[in-house]
Amino acid sequence: xxxxxxxxxxxxxxxxxxxxxTGTPPARRRRRGAIRDRLAHFGIFAAPGVLTYACFxxxxxxxxxxYSLTNANPFRPPRRWVGLDNYTALxxxxxxxxxxxxxxxxxxxxxxxxxxxxxxxALLLDKRGRFYNAMRSVFFTPVIxxxxxxxxxxxxxxxxxxxxxxxxxxxxxxxxxxxxxxxxFALYSVASIISWQMIGFCVVVYLAGLQGVPVxxxxxxxxxxxxxxxxxxxxxxxxxxxxxxxxxxxLLISAFKTYDYIKVITNGGPxxxxxATIAFNVLQTGLDGNHVGYAxxxxxxxxxxxxxxxxxxxxxLRGREVDL
Amino acid sequence: xxERLPWLRxxxxxxxxxxxxxxxxxxxxxxxxxxxxxxxxxxxxxxxPTLDNITAVLSRPDNLFWVSLANSVIVTAVSVxxxxxxxxxxxxxxxxxxxxxATALTLVxxxxxMIPPQVIxxxxxxxxxxxxxxxxxxxxxxxxxxxxVPFGVFVFTGFIRGxxxxxxxxxxxxxxxxxxxxxxxxxxxxRPASASVLIFLGVWIWNDFINPLVILGPGRGTTVTTGVYxxxxxxxxxxxxxxxLMFLATLPVLVFxxxxxxxxxxxxxxxxxxx
Numbered sequence: 233x234x235x236x237x238x239x240x241x242x243x244x245x246x247x248x249x250x251x252x253x254t255g256t257p258p259a260r261r262r263r264r265g266a267i268r269d270r271l272a273h274f275g276i277f278a279a280p281g282v283l284t285y286a287c288f289x290x291x292x293x294x295x296x297x298x299y300s301l302t303n304a305n306p307f308r309p310p311r312r313w314v315g316l317d318n319y320t321a322l323x324x325x326x327x328x329x330x331x332x333x334x335x336x337x338x339x340x341x342x343x344x345x346x347x348x349x350x351x352x353x354a355l356l357l358d359k360r361g362r363f364y365n366a367m368r369s370v371f372f373t374p375v376i377x378x379x380x381x382x383x384x385x386x387x388x389x390x391x392x393x394x395x396x397x398x399x400x401x402x403x404x405x406x407x408x409x410x411x412x413x414x415x416x417f418a419l420y421s422v423a424s425i426i427s428w429q430m431i432g433f434c435v436v437v438y439l440a441g442l443q444g445v446p447v448x449x450x451x452x453x454x455x456x457x458x459x460x461x462x463x464x465x466x467x468x469x470x471x472x473x474x475x476x477x478x479x480x481x482x483l484l485i486s487a488f489k490t491y492d493y494i495k496v497i498t499n500g501g502p503x504x505x506x507x508a509t510i511a512f513n514v515l516q517t518g519l520d521g522n523h524v525g526y527a528x529x530x531x532x533x534x535x536x537x538x539x540x541x542x543x544x545x546x547x548x549l550r551g552r553e554v555d556l
Numbered sequence: 557x558x559e560r561l562p563w564l565r566x567x568x569x570x571x572x573x574x575x576x577x578x579x580x581x582x583x584x585x586x587x588x589x590x591x592x593x594x595x596x597x598x599x600x601x602x603x604x605p606t607l608d609n610i611t612a613v614l615s616r617p618d619n620l621f622w623v624s625l626a627n628s629v630i631v632t633a634v635s636v637x638x639x640x641x642x643x644x645x646x647x648x649x650x651x652x653x654x655x656x657x658a659t660a661l662t663l664v665x666x667x668x669x670m671i672p673p674q675v676i677x678x679x680x681x682x683x684x685x686x687x688x689x690x691x692x693x694x695x696x697x698x699x700x701x702x703x704x705v706p707f708g709v710f711v712f713t714g715f716i717r718g719x720x721x722x723x724x725x726x727x728x729x730x731x732x733x734x735x736x737x738x739x740x741x742x743x744x745x746x747r748p749a750s751a752s753v754l755i756f757l758g759v760w761i762w763n764d765f766i767n768p769l770v771i772l773g774p775g776r777g778t779t780v781t782t783g784v785y786x787x788x789x790x791x792x793x794x795x796x797x798x799x800x801l802m803f804l805a806t807l808p809v810l811v812f813x814x815x816x817x818x819x820x821x822x823x824x825x826x827x828x829x830x831x
Contacts, residue, residue: 273649273734281646281705282661288702289668292679299679356569363566369817370573373580376813376820378763380781381802384788385579388586388598388795395582395599428579436821489672492765496785514674519770524678531675542670 293535299528307522318529327505327513328530334419335488335509341423342430342487347479349427350434351472355464357435358442368439372432379429383496386425387412415503422493422507430486434479441475442468470554477549484545488538491515510534587803591796609800621804624783628805630693631768631779632761635700640753642701643708644746648738650709651716652724662713668706676703677770684771691773699771700761708753711823715749716742752823755816762809780805 300318304311322328353371357364374382389396390411400408411421445468453463491511494500500508500516508516510530518527586594587609588602613621650662680699681690689695723745727737743750768779778786784805787798813820 276735277645277649277738278661281642281701281709282665284642284698284702285665285668285705286702287683288680288699289671289676289706290664292676292683293671295679295682296675353572356565356572359565364569367569367573370577372820373810373813376759376763376809377806378765378781378784378809380763380765380784381583381806382579384784384798384802385582389579389582391598393595398599428576431576440821485670485672489674491674495765495769496788511672511674515677515766515770518678519681527678531678534672535675538670538672539667 296528296531296535299525300532302525304524304528305522306524311525314525318526319533321526322529322533327508328510330505331508331510331513334505334507335490335511337419338423338426338490338509339484339487341420342426342490343480343483345423345427346430346434346483347476349431350479351438353431353435354438354442358439368435371435374429375432375436377429379492380496382425382429383493386421386428387497390421412498413502415501415506418498418502419507422490422497425497426487426490426493430483433482437475437479438472441472445471470552473549473553477546477553480545480549481542484541485538488534488541583799583803583806586795586799589796591794594795594799609796610804613797613800613804620778620783620787621801624778624780624805627693627768627772627777628762628779628781631696631700632758635697635704635761636754636758638697638701639704639708639757640750643705643753644712644743644750645738646705647709647712648716648742651713652721662709665706665709668703669710673703673766677766681770690771693772693777696768696771699767700764703767704757704761707757711749711753712746715746719745748822751816751819755812755819755823758812759809 301313301315302311303314303317357367357371388394391397392410392413396411397408409417411417449467449471450463453467458466489511490509494507494509494512498507500506500512505513511534514527514531514534517523517530521527582598585600585602586598588605588607589600589609590606591609593600646665650658650665684690684695684699687695689698719742723741724737727741728734732740763781764779765781765785768782769785772778772782780801784798784801787801
């Protein structure tokens, strides 16, 4: 099968005497055919994905921005335009400011702890052999578990009378803390749980990065008299920059939208929103409380913050990456 | 380079991973233990083991486990297959197009990678109510496709840019149609990228909690994750059932992971080494 037979038709041979053919000029016809072809290409290859994305991501964001400028509440129609009132109310709302603080603390812990822990474990496991492969699997297993399952396991483990506190009492700690029901501990406990789950992700990414560090560079540095710490700082760490970028950005985005753990473990408590993240409050306010307008303003602010934070992190971290 | 204390590394690794594994040990320890012993001695080994918790969950009168399992299997399988096909085609379109519109479209799609579901879920329920798809499995599948298509596009565009275009052009010159070229020449070459997309989205969608919670709603059936959530509300004391349910909900994903471990790591680390 070839298209040779079609070509002459498309090319529209010039009329004898060099005159133009009547009807549609061939150039325009060809251009129109090309446009139709490009439309068909877009329609078949791109449109299905683009349209679902437009319906379920782009349009909802536009709607969120619109709702945030109204007093939308499904049980109190009519919807009225209120301008920036929701936003001015938000920045003075102690509940929102608490959520902002909770989200910031949680995000900082969840970005730093698995990154540092993951790097140390990766350096420890950076050896060949079955034994080290098995250790890697141990650290990666929590990554594939559902956040709900992880939350329930840890809720049992950290129960006032759970295995951890029993062990602590056996070790002589008379009054171990109520990890999840004491307002001073709950947020840090939840952050530790998420860190535990994410550490394996960082381990695997750092291990892959370590495999890209040429042995010759390490050896050359060793011959020059650099000790292990110096070798790490001068050779290994700069070459791990891409791995650091991936881990930091992934952790940042996932920590910022923390919802599942809060919903299952603490439901925002104990006390007045001591573990309620912005992501948690958006759905509580919007779906359970029906204050759609106010919740949408929160959601839009949340999107702006996560967008700016991601862009800044990417800019800084990408700048550190070097080419070999 | 030789180490001064060669025995130290494996011992530290072993102790550390054993400590790390303790929380996971709670699941098998409590699944096979009589329910009344769970609160009394949560960390003791399940001896003699019992299957009572599992059979109790499997034969619940409301079929919570079976309904959840069916929903999870259908939602995950359909979403993942549709997503792989759609994002492979879209990724190919974007990777091969030189127009500035395609570049802009790629950026708009990639921005979707960082959008938290909470930002869009409230309006999404409106969209789904308007189309009468709210609280239905097809509604959840459609949302999954729209929400996860950026990840698929991200993986496929990156991969396709690495394959020489000459292969496609040769097939094209031989007179094959564009769709034929894609399915016969390009798609088979994308197998590693398709594997990553299938594996990652499969695990993510299976483990999803917030999306099925909001979209399927409390009334209309659960997935395995929202099923576990519902069972902790109902059976505050019966942790035997809760652990059995979690065990059964995790088993498929665990088997899947153990079978495809290499692909997991490969898919995760493609970007870490390239930079």
